[in-house]
Amino acid sequence: MxxxxxxxxxxxxxxxxxxxxxxxxxxxxxxxxxxxxxxxxxxxxxxxxxxxxxxxxxxxxxxxxxxxxxxxxxxxxxxxxxxxxLMPTDPRGRTEATKWVFAALNSVEMASLPWTMSKFMGHPTDTAAWKFVDDFLKLRLRRLEPVLGPRQWLAGSFSVADILMADVLRVVDKFDGLADSPACRAYAARATARPxxxxxxxxxxxxxxxxxxxxxx
Amino acid sequence: MxxxxxxxxxxxxxxxxxxxxxxxxxxxxxxxxxxxxxxxxxxxxxxxxxxxxxxxxxxxxxxxxxxxxxxxxxxxxxxxxxxxxLMPTDPRGRTEATKWVFAALNSVEMASLPWTMSKFMGHPTDTAAWKFVDDFLKLRLRRLEPVLGPRQWLAGSFSVADILMADVLRVVDKFDGLADSPACRAYAARATARPxxxxxxxxxxxxxxxxxxxxxx
The missing domain is CATH 3.40.30.10 (Glutaredoxin)
Structure with a gap:
């Protein structure tokens, strides 16, 4: 190789x-x-x-x-x-992992990056722009919570989708953005506890x- | 099928x-x-x-x-x-198309979505938050411009990467965000001229x- x-x-x-x-x-x-x-x-x-x-x-x-x-x-x-x-070997499992790879980046990080960057830059939070950013992330986390509640990993077994999703969520957690999302927080902790x-x-x-x-x- | x-x-x-x-x-x-x-x-x-x-x-x-x-x-x-x-058939071409699929969404749309949403919502543009969003998109477009200048499509032949990149860029163009990016604008026009x-x-x-x-x- x-x-x-x-x-x-x-x-x-x-x-x-x-x-x-x-x-x-x-x-x-x-x-x-x-x-x-x-x-x-x-x-x-x-x-x-x-x-x-x-x-x-x-x-x-x-x-x-x-x-x-x-x-x-x-x-x-x-x-x-x-x-x-890093990926299930059956076609259905691979498709499942692939869609969660994109979801981690394009449904969740697309919302979390403006949020974490605003936090990082210390932008004011009394603006319409901040409310929009904050609401966008909360909407995504509210939808993700029931997905992560009942399952250990996104695509059956641990996969690259979990690496991306956990890496996105752990940054939100650093800025205390998972306080109302216990399943998301537990999932990020579970993934980042891996050796x-x-x-x-x-x-x-x-x-x-x-x-x-x-x-x- | x-x-x-x-x-x-x-x-x-x-x-x-x-x-x-x-x-x-x-x-x-x-x-x-x-x-x-x-x-x-x-x-x-x-x-x-x-x-x-x-x-x-x-x-x-x-x-x-x-x-x-x-x-x-x-x-x-x-x-x-x-x-x-929709995709080149050789492994190298497929890898090329795949990386541009992600680049369209995660390097370009990650920067353009906050920008187009701010425009869409009519958020004020005299704020540090807007300057950050605007600078982020401009940085990405400045890097994309020399990529698109010399080539017709991103991965050799037309591919799904072009569908995503052109769909991202045409929305920026709607809000007049490609004025300083003639190659990006020409590329979006070329792609969206397809039947x-x-x-x-x-x-x-x-x-x-x-x-x-x-x-x-």
Missing amino acids: AELTLTTFNWVPEPPRGLVRDLRVRWALEEAALPYRVANTPFDDRGPAHLAHQPFGQVPWLTDGDISIFETGAILLHLGERSDK AFAKAHADQMAHFAAGDKARGA | AELTLTTFNWVPEPPRGLVRDLRVRWALEEAALPYRVANTPFDDRGPAHLAHQPFGQVPWLTDGDISIFETGAILLHLGERSDK AFAKAHADQMAHFAAGDKARGA
């Missing part, structure tokens, strides 16, 4: 550490026990070499031999084809700490 | 007509010349029968025999497996006009 290489920034400032999207890919690779190496792209210079792999100047991207993939959703679907620890998440999170933190040292040198 | 059924609302108010997401699925089905029928779910009552197919109470969903799929990204990837008019888009758009408008009559009756 071709070598897998995950590329992320060499360094990021403190606030986003633990939240950089390479975590989703590390988590999947750890769940599947697929061997991989981690490569760096400079945070301070997003030049042509970066944009050739990730046209929006973000991270991560994954190379699998001579195939290069960006977008964590696309990367995780790709890895799902390489390991039955593969802990390993991925610790590896990301260590990676950027090493970047501090290299910059300080 | 199993019968394809696209379910959408029986009726929606005037403003979102032409923008309801079933258009993306109609467009793909028309491009592929796959036979399908259209079914209704009541706009005014999003009960258990609706939520069993689409847990967030939205439309559309697609049934392919006894498989039911929601999220337009997941539906379009599914249809891409049924027609080489399959025109058919899909006309069919959606006729569908909701029929809904008016049924409600009036």
Whole structure:
């Protein structure tokens, strides 16, 4: 099998550490026990070499031999084809996992990202714009709650859909946005209690700490 | 082959007509010349029968025999497996199309939706929150512009990635958000000039006009 290489920034400032999207890919690779190496792209210079792999100047991207993939959703679907620890093997189960991959990103994160970014930026909360953002997220969480209540994982067994959904929900939880969504909160806690998440999170933190040292040198 | 059924609302108010997401699925089905029928779910009552197919109470969903799929990204990837008019047939081309499917939704629409919703709602534009939303979209369009400049379609040949990206961009264009992005604007115009888009758009408008009559009756 071709070598897998995950590329992320060499360094990021403190606030986003633990939240950089390479975590989703590390988590999947750890769940599947697929061997991989981690490569760096400079945070301070997003030049042509970066944009050739990730046209929006973000991270991560994954190379699998001579195939290069960006977008964590696309990367995780790709890895799902390489390991039955990441996707059900039957067609119906794969379709189920795929629709929840999109739902995590496009039904839930589409609503949670404006909300978490507003919190992060400290935008005022006495505006019509904030009320719209807050109502949008609450509507999605209200619909997600009865989905997650009765099931352990989204598509039968643990899958890449759970990595994405849990990663989206844990950020909302950091800003105390799951107070009225006990099933969502329990699900995020259950997913992030997995050893593969802990390993991925610790590896990301260590990676950027090493970047501090290299910059300080 | 199993019968394809696209379910959408029986009726929606005037403003979102032409923008309801079933258009993306109609467009793909028309491009592929796959036979399908259209079914209704009541706009005014999003009960258990609706939520069993689409847990967030939205439309559309697609049934392919006894498989039911929601999220337009997941539906379009599914249809891409049924027609080489919707996805390249080689593995590299399929990976390319898949990553642009996610990029359309998660890099571009993630930034454009807060922007178009703010425009739609008429939120004030003299706020830090609006500046953040506006800057976020401009950053994405600035990166997309050199991608779209030299190419006709995102993944070599026309694919489901183009349906999603063009559908996202045409809404930004409606609110005059592509004034500084000539390649994005030309791409959206090129995609929406395809007969399959025109058919899909006309069919959606006729569908909701029929809904008016049924409600009036």
